Structures are given as C-alpha cells and as structure tokens.
Amino acid sequence: MLLVLAARGGCCVPRCGWPEARLLAVALIAAGARIGRDAERRAGAIALVATGVAAGLFDTLAASSIYHWIPSAAAIAAGAAITAGGAWHAHRWDSQALCVLVSVPLFMFAPIVTAGIDEVLIGFMLACTAAMLWPQVGRDWTVLFVVNTAAVTLPLLFAGVGDDLNPWFVGAAVAAGLALALASAMALLPTSTRGALLGLGSAAAALPVFTLPTMLDRPVAAVVAGVCTVLLAAGALGTSRRAAVPVSCRTTWLAAAAVTALAAIAYAASGEVATPCLLSTCMVIALGARRAGDLRRALQIIATAFGAAGAAAMVYAGAIAQLTAPGGLAPSMQASMLTSSLVAIAAAAALTVMWATDPRTEDGPIWIAGGVVMLTLATQLCISTADLVTGGTEGGFRAGHTAATLVWFAAAAAALLWARSAEGRARTVVLATGLVVAAAGVAKLLLFDLAALNGMFRVIAFVAAGLVLLALGVAYTQRHTGEGPDRQPAAASGSRKH
Secondary structure, X not given: OHHHHHHHOOOOOOEOOEOHHHHHHHHHHHHHHHHOOOHHHHHHHHHHXXXXXXXXXXXXXXXXXXXXOOOHHHHHHHHHHHHHHHHHHHHHHOOHHHHHHHHHHHHHHHHHHOOOOOHHHHHHHHHHHXXXXXXXXXXXXXXXXXXXXXXXXXXXXXXXXXXXXXXHHHHHXXXXXXXXXXXXXXXXXXXXXXXXXXXXXXXXXXXXXXXXXXXXXXXXXXXXXXXXXXXXXXXXXXXXOXXXXXXXXXXXXXHHHHHHHHHXXXXXXXXXHHHHHHHHHHHHHHHHHOOOHHHHHHHHHHXXXXXXXXXXXXXXXXXXXXXXXXXXXXXXXXXXXXHHHHHHHHHHHHHHHHHHOOOOOOHHHHHHHHHHHHHHHHHHHHHHHHHHHHOOOHHHHHHHHHHHHHHHHHHHHHHXXXXXXXXXXXXXXXXXXXXXXXHHHHHHHHHHHHHHOOHHHHHHHHHHHHHHHHHHHHHHHHHHHOOOHHHHHHHHHHHHHO
C-alpha cells in the first residue's frame, strides 16, 4: 500500500537512472531467496519474496500507466515475467501463500496505480494470472484459483466505467479470462478436494458477458457471448472421458453455457427474430441430448427451458391475440409468427421424442402432452398462414380456424386408425392420444368455432368433424363385431383349422 501511495505521489521518479522501487524489489527478493534456504525460516522468506514481487509489479505498472516510460505491451510482458519468477519460488517451496500474497495486493491496489480500469490493467491482470497457472498443476490451491479468477473477472465486470476502451480488446479479454479460468479449473481438478467450487468459480468468469452491452455494440457483444458459450460447452462436453472432471462441474459449465447462449440471442436478434432463434436452439439441444451421455438429463432440462422461453416469447409477441381476434398483428410480425410456429412444431416434436425415449420417464403422458402441444402450434400455423395471405382480414381469421379444426380431427382420426393395428402398450398410448385430441377438437367446435365462425366456414367445420367422427365410429364398430377387413384373416384362419 505504501508503494502504491508513493507511486501515485511521484516518489518513484528515477534518480541516476534507477528507480528506488525497483531496487527495493530486487533487494527483497534476494533477501527472501537467501533466507528461504532454511526451511525453518521459510515463512519470513515467503513474505519477503511476495513483497518484492508485488513491488516489482507495481513499479512496472506505474512505469507504464503513470510515467509512460515503457509501452503498455512491454509492461504487460515484464509483469508476466516478474510473476513467473515469484511463481517459481512458490513452486519450489510448495507455497500457495506466496502466490496469494502477490495476487491479493495486486488485485486490490492495481486499479489505484492505473487510476481506473483500462486496457493496461486488464492485460496486466490477465498476464499475471496466466503466469501463476503452471505452479498450480498437481496441487490443491483452490484459494489461489478463487483470488486469481476474481482478479481477472471483476475488472472486466466493471470495465464499463472506463473511458475509451477498445471494444474488440474488451471482448477478447472477456473470452480470454473465461478460457483462463476453465484451464485453471481443469489443471486443479485432478488433485482438488473442492471440485464443485472450481466449477462454480470458473463459470462465474463468464459474468462480464452480461455487462457487454454497456461497452460494445450489440453485434460485437453477441459474438463475444457466442464465443463464451462455445468455450463453456466445449469444457463440459469435451471432458466427458476425463474421470478427474466431476459431473457436477461439467453440469455447471453446461448451465452457464445455456445462460450465455440466451445472452447471445438477446444481443444478436430483434424481437421478431429472437423467438425463432430460441426455438431453433431448443430443437438443436434436444436432438443432441441423446448423445450426451451422463449430461443427457441436464441437456433435456436446458432444451425444455429454451422451449419454454420460446413459447413465452411467442405469447409476448401476440400469439394469443392472433388466435382470438383477426388483424391483431402487423405484417412483419405475422411473418415472424408463421416462422415461429413452424420451428416450434419441430422443437415440440424433438422435445417429445427426447423425453419419451428417456428410460427414466413415463412415456405415455409425454406422448399425449406432446401431441396436444403440437396440434395447438398447428392451429397457430394455420391462422398465421391465413393472416399473412389475406392481410389479417376477418375472412382469413375464420378460414384459418376452419383449417385448424380440420387438422385436429384429421390427426385424431389418424391416431385412432393407427391404434387399430398397433399392439400392446403402443396401442394404449396412441389410442389415448387420439381420444384426447378428438375430445379437444369437439371442445373447440362447441366452445369457440360455434361463436367465432359463420356461414360456409361453420358448415365446413361441423360437417367435416361430424363425418370424421361417424367414420371412426363405423370403423371401430366393424372391428368389434368382426366385420372389418382386419378381422377377415383371422376368420379365414379359423375356417381352415376347423
């Protein structure tokens, strides 16, 4: 602290070409190295070396930020070299305390030397933290990991208060800080007793992603958030065969990747495009979950969360208003709703298959619920198409609902006819799905179509629904009385046996 105050007060100006602070740093490190030869006096040696290394770092930082004697890149490289020298002593003495005694003062006082958060401070902290990585390999130095992660993450988290920061530098620093945290966690995990803390701490290095819009343009922020998503997902999925990386840690990284992916979509897409993006992401995750091994359940939950977010976005964009009244959406939003409905149907199908094929879940209710959801989305698709074609007229609204009703009864008929030839549990599930859809179609006819439709549209909907129900009744009556075509092979077989 006294060195920092001296540097800020101009007391480190060189005399005879050699700053006093640099002489002090060299003297402290030399004294600590000599005293540290005796293991009984090593605690004092650690304090001396740590203070000397910190003095050298502050002197280098002041030479660049305050006095401008050396370029920023040279100061960052010199800081990494000085830190590596201190890390060598920490490695030789097996002392986590030495590195912590360097990191904590640097973390606390470096912003004072630079008079705020700038590129020099961010680069300096990244370089010094990277130089301390190698001594951690094979050791359980969790405290150093937490301190170093905070030392890199917090300046980036508050970088928005700085002036004239290069946006691409900040974006690259956020990605580099996350990569460094993940690499540190992977290096420590084989010998760590606090794997969950390492996973949580490394995932927390992605927090600056959420302050990027205060510093960067939205496209640049979206690119950085996407890169962080890839890093977290690669860390979670790429370490599946490493026994040293626990599932809890990988699950944490995967959850953090999902959150940064949401941020990337929010930064990149406008309101009309965000919904299809969310639903497309849901579909991709659902399709990939089956090959995720021990992370399958985590990916199932993440895919479902993206699907729920996409559905909520559709409702917010006016999906319910479009279903209940004509001409409620602008033409551009009508096109977005049509695209969203198509993607949502595919996403719902992928989610249904994903959950139904999971051996730990009961598949019957999932198939039924998935079928009803997809038919609801098909209703949205019919009305969106009619709205877009007719420009949101009342006639288009009624035509869309008529088409939706026909789709419902066609799906019910297909399911019930399929159930006739199915056997065992498959027949039960398909039959139950068909009956639920048929009942929902009848409810739609009586509760909505009867009041909303008129003229020819009402006639078409009710007559078509009646004919479908009548045909299904005849088909099932023939089956149970032995008059249907599916009974003839059995009857012929019985005659031959007789």
